[in-house]
Amino acid sequence: xxxxxxxxxxxxxxxxxxxxxxxxxxxxxxxxxxxxxxxxxxxxxxxxxxxxxxxxxxxxxxxxxxxxxxxxxxxxxxxxxxxxxxxxxxxxxxxxxxxxxxxxxxxxxxxxxxxxxxxxxxxxxxxxxxxxxxxxxxxxxxxxxxxxxxxxxxxxxxxxxxxxxxxxxxxxxxxxxxxxxxxxxxxxxxxxxxxxxxxxxxxxxxxxxxxxxxxxxxxxxxxxxxxxxxxxxxxxxxxxxxxxxxxxxxxxxxxxxxxxxxxxxx
Amino acid sequence: xxxxxxxxxxxxxxxxxxxxxxxxxxxxxxxxxxxxxxxxxxxxxxxxxxxxxxxxxxxxxxxxxxxxxxxxxxxxxxxxxxxxxxxxxxxxxxxxxxxxxxxxxxxxxxxxxxxxxxxxxxxxxxxxxxxxxxxxxxxxxxxxxxxxxxxxxxxxxxxxxxxxxxxxxxxxxxxxxxxxxxxxxxxxxxxxxxxxxxxxxxxxxxxxxxxxxxxxxxxxxxxxxxxxxxxxxxxxxxxxxxxxxxxxxxxxxxxxxxxxxxxxxx
DNA sequence: AAGTGGTCTAGACCACTTT
DNA sequence: AAGTGGTCTAGACCACTTC
Numbered sequence: 001x002x003x004x005x006x007x008x009x010x011x012x013x014x015x016x017x018x019x020x021x022x023x024x025x026x027x028x029x030x031x032x033x034x035x036x037x038x039x040x041x042x043x044x045x046x047x048x049x050x051x052x053x054x055x056x057x058x059x060x061x062x063x064x065x066x067x068x069x070x071x072x073x074x075x076x077x078x079x080x081x082x083x084x085x086x087x088x089x090x091x092x093x094x095x096x097x098x099x100x101x102x103x104x105x106x107x108x109x110x111x112x113x114x115x116x117x118x119x120x121x122x123x124x125x126x127x128x129x130x131x132x133x134x135x136x137x138x139x140x141x142x143x144x145x146x147x148x149x150x151x152x153x154x155x156x157x158x159x160x161x162x163x164x165x166x167x168x169x170x171x172x173x174x175x176x177x178x179x180x181x182x183x184x185x186x187x188x189x190x191x192x193x194x195x196x197x198x199x200x201x202x203x204x205x206x207x208x209x210x211x212x213x214x215x216x217x218x219x220x221x222x223x224x225x226x227x228x229x230x231x232x233x234x235x236x237x238x239x240x241x242x243x244x245x246x247x248x249x250x251x252x253x254x255x256x257x258x259x260x261x262x263x264x265x266x
Numbered sequence: 267x268x269x270x271x272x273x274x275x276x277x278x279x280x281x282x283x284x285x286x287x288x289x290x291x292x293x294x295x296x297x298x299x300x301x302x303x304x305x306x307x308x309x310x311x312x313x314x315x316x317x318x319x320x321x322x323x324x325x326x327x328x329x330x331x332x333x334x335x336x337x338x339x340x341x342x343x344x345x346x347x348x349x350x351x352x353x354x355x356x357x358x359x360x361x362x363x364x365x366x367x368x369x370x371x372x373x374x375x376x377x378x379x380x381x382x383x384x385x386x387x388x389x390x391x392x393x394x395x396x397x398x399x400x401x402x403x404x405x406x407x408x409x410x411x412x413x414x415x416x417x418x419x420x421x422x423x424x425x426x427x428x429x430x431x432x433x434x435x436x437x438x439x440x441x442x443x444x445x446x447x448x449x450x451x452x453x454x455x456x457x458x459x460x461x462x463x464x465x466x467x468x469x470x471x472x473x474x475x476x477x478x479x480x481x482x483x484x485x486x487x488x489x490x491x492x493x494x495x496x497x498x499x500x501x502x503x504x505x506x507x508x509x510x511x512x513x514x515x516x517x518x519x520x521x522x523x524x525x526x527x528x529x530x531x532x
Numbered sequence: 533a534a535g536t537g538g539t540c541t542a543g544a545c546c547a548c549t550t551t
Numbered sequence: 552a553a554g555t556g557g558t559c560t561a562g563a564c565c566a567c568t569t570c
Contacts, residue, residue, distance in 0.1 A: 034539060060555060071541045076556085084350075086532065092556045093548030109531055116476075207531040210382075212522035213479035213497035231479035231497040237531075256478035263529055265375055265473040265503075266352060300558060326536060337560045342537085358537045359567030 039068055039078035047087060047098060048242035054100035054197050058088065061096075087205060101193040101203065110193060110207060110239075113166065113254055114262045123158040123166065125192075128223075130154050130182040132174055139171045142238055142249050150174025154185065157223055164224045165259060168252035176202055176247060193239075202247055207239040211261065220253050233261060305334055305344035313353060313364060314508035320366035320463050324354065327362075353471060367459040367469065376459060376473060376505075379432065379520055380528045389424040389432065391458075394489075396420050396448040398440055405437045408504055408515045416440025420451065423489055430490045431525060434518035442468055442513060459505075468513055473505040477527065486519050499527060 033041075043058070052058045061079065065072040079096055082088045086109070089097050099106070107122075114120050130152065137147040145151075151171050158166035172180070177200055188195045197203040216230040226232070232253045239248040254261065299307075309324070318324045327345065331338040345362055348354045352375070355363050365372070373388075380386050396418065403413040411417075417437050424432040438446070443466055454461045463469040482496040492498070498519045505514040520527065 036539075062555085073542085074540060077539085079556095090556065091549090093550080093554080095549095095555055112529075112531075209529045209531060211477060211499065211527035211529065213499040213520075214522075215497050229495065231481050233477065233479040233499075236526075254479075256480075260502075261477040263378075263475045263477065265378075265475060302558075328536085339561085340559060343558085345537095356537065357568090359535080359569080361536060361568095 035070055036074045036077040036081075039064070039070060039075055040081055042068065043078060043082060044087070044242065050201060052098050053201075054098045054203050055102065056098050057095045058098060085205075099203075099205075101191050101197050106193075107191055110191075110204070112261050112263060113256075113259050115160070115259055121160065123160050124162075126157045126159065127182050127185045128155040128157055130180065130185060135171070139249055143171065143173050143246050145173055145175075152177045152180050160259065163255075163258070165255045166252055167220060167223050168250055170251075171249040173247060176200055196248075202241050204239040204248065205241060207237050207248075210236045212236075214253070216253075224253065224255055226255060232256070235261070301336055302340045302343040302347075305330070305336060305341055306347055308334065309344060309348060310353070310508065316467060318364050319467075320364045320469050321368065322364050323361045324364060351471075365469075365471075367457050367463050372459075373457055376457075376470070378527050378529060379522075379525050381426070381525055387426065389426050390428075391452075392423045392425065393448050393451045394421040394423055396446065396451060401437070405515055409437065409439055409512050411439055411441075418443045418446050426525065429521075429524070431521045432518055433486060433489050434516055436517075437515040439513060442466055462514075468507050470505040470514065471507060473503050473514075476502045478502075480519070482519070490519065490521055492521060498522070501527070 043064070046052055046058075058064075059067070061072050061075045064075045064079075068075065079088060079090070083090055083096075086099055086106075089099050091097065101107075101110075108120070111123075132150055133153055134148045135143070135145060135151040139151060140147040140149060143151070151174050154168075154170040154172070156166075156168050156170065157164055158168075177196070180200070184199070185192070185195070193204045212234045213231055214234045216224065216226045216228060216232050218228075220226060220232060221228050221230075224232070233256045235250075235252045235254060237248070237250040237252070238246050239250070241247050309330070312318055312324075324330075325333070327338050327341045330341045334341065345354060345356070349356055349362075352365055352372075355365050357363065367373075374386070377389075398416055399419055400414045401409070401411060401417040405417060406413040406415060409417070417440050420434075420436040420438070422432075422434050422436065423430055424434075443462070446466070450465070451458070451461070459470045478500045479497055480500045482490065482492045482494060482498050484494075486492060486498060487494050487496075490498070499522045501516075501518045501520060503514070503516040503518070504512050505516070507513050
């Protein structure tokens with residue numbers, strides 16, 4: 001069995017069972033990484049491989065320490081970072097769980113549109129269209145697939161208090177989202193990312209957004225019931241799963257009369 | 267001398283020299299907080315009081331451990347959190363420094379407008395107006411002062427590559443920003459928050475923003491050189507200094523043709 | 533060489549949850 | 552009572568910076 005190596009106790013790069021550690025394989029110029037980073041990488045591999053699925057309990061710190069032959073403190077620091085990255089959730093007395101989109105808490109991370117006054121509430125989702133098509137070059141580039149590859153296209157309208165507020169177009173890699181149909185989307189209760197995670201084994205763990213102000217086009221006028229040329233908030237999102245793999249492109253238009261996009265600068 | 271107390275080794279609430287700890291004074295129902303949280307609160311008090319100013323070196327972990335009579339590990343955990351909160355910056359081999367706005371790195375935290383293509387660059391600032399006036403009720407409520415209290419009002423235009431892009435109105439509590447004039451603002455090189463921090467002892471440590479899409483009004487048309495009714499990104503910000511005290515209200519209009527507001531959802 | 537933050541260990545005890 | 556994460560300590564050693 002190949003053992004993990006602590007920092008600088010050796011000249012060779014850190015090695016982990018079956019695969020290189022976070023620092024890289026280090027063929028040319030060996031890079032090192034702290035033990036806890038190597039442990040973190042190992043745990044992430046188990047998350048990615050589906051050994052521990054969203055919502056499930058992962059092994060205890062003591063057990064992981066025994067498994068990886070390091071101290072509990074080192075495992076702890078690894079899990080500390082995974083927790084900060086929102087990949088796992090600690091619960092005192094119970095254990096550490098794989099993060100899931102089936103919690104209200106997580107929704108706010110991915111839907112930043114808030115009512116100007118009052119409490120945030122769940123939107124009503126209306127799936128307008130689901131079809132499979134060949135990926136335009138522009139979409140393919142973002143999703144890191146080949147132009148012409150199969151993609152799933154979704155058009156959705158979201159209502160807050162019966163007011164049409166969000167119109168979005170979503171592109172997903174067809175290879176991952178095989179059996180995705182309008183029916184499954186429509187009948188599914190809860191957040192779309194919950195469905196992606198549960199049914200397609202693809203949890204969204206982070207996203208990058210670009211916001212612009214734009215004028216309502218014809219489709220927006222029709223569906224969002226705004227005047228032609230009305231200002232709308234355009235939100236273009238690329239969402240990523242484990243390994244920073246892009247798996248969703250989403251272009252949304254938000255009506256921001258009565259709602260706003262909330263952001264904390266920390 | 268009153269000593270700090272570790273968790274639950276006593277029935278009385280944790281006490282710190284001269285003041286209650288993070289958990290609160292606990293007169294009615296004593297609340298507890300971990301030792302490292304108490305240390306963190308103590309360090310924050312020193313930051314707030316100006317004992318250690320932005321850019322300066324704070325005492326080493328060993329020294330702080332001696333001062334507070336706790337282990338270095340406990341001080342470390344306190345500073346870990348302060349570092350995560352962006353209140354201090356660690357530098358291996360050198361020490362721990364109080365965070366400052368005089369670093370390019372910090373700019374990106376507070377200016378999220380990026381060019382759609384190419385590298386971000388520093389804007390040219392044009393101060394259009396600086397005046398002192400009595401606070402409108404609406405502004406006073408946000409800044410937690412009394413309506414009619416003195417406030418400094420600033421109107422500023424920012425250019426990227428000679429293109430007018432950001433028009434903003436800023437309100438500041440007059441009591442804090444006494445000698446603030448158009449001249450000082452105009453002659454100051456670097457970010458406005460750097461000036462606030464250096465000249466007025468008021469570092470902005472976090473901010474909360476509300477974004478909406480709006481139509482250009484007359485003033486925006488004139489100054490931002492956009493067409494009447496053109497869509498603009500409205501960004502309303504409240505910035506806070508130590509102790510979560512609001513000290514700035516900023517209402518900005520961003521031109522988002524060629525630029526976008528960037529946000530990471532993590 | 534000395535001082536700083538960064539990593540790692542081992543052990544003790546606490547708070548919380550479940551059995 | 553047993554198991555989990557959370558806190559705290561003491562000590563060793565490493566990496567980096569400065570003198």
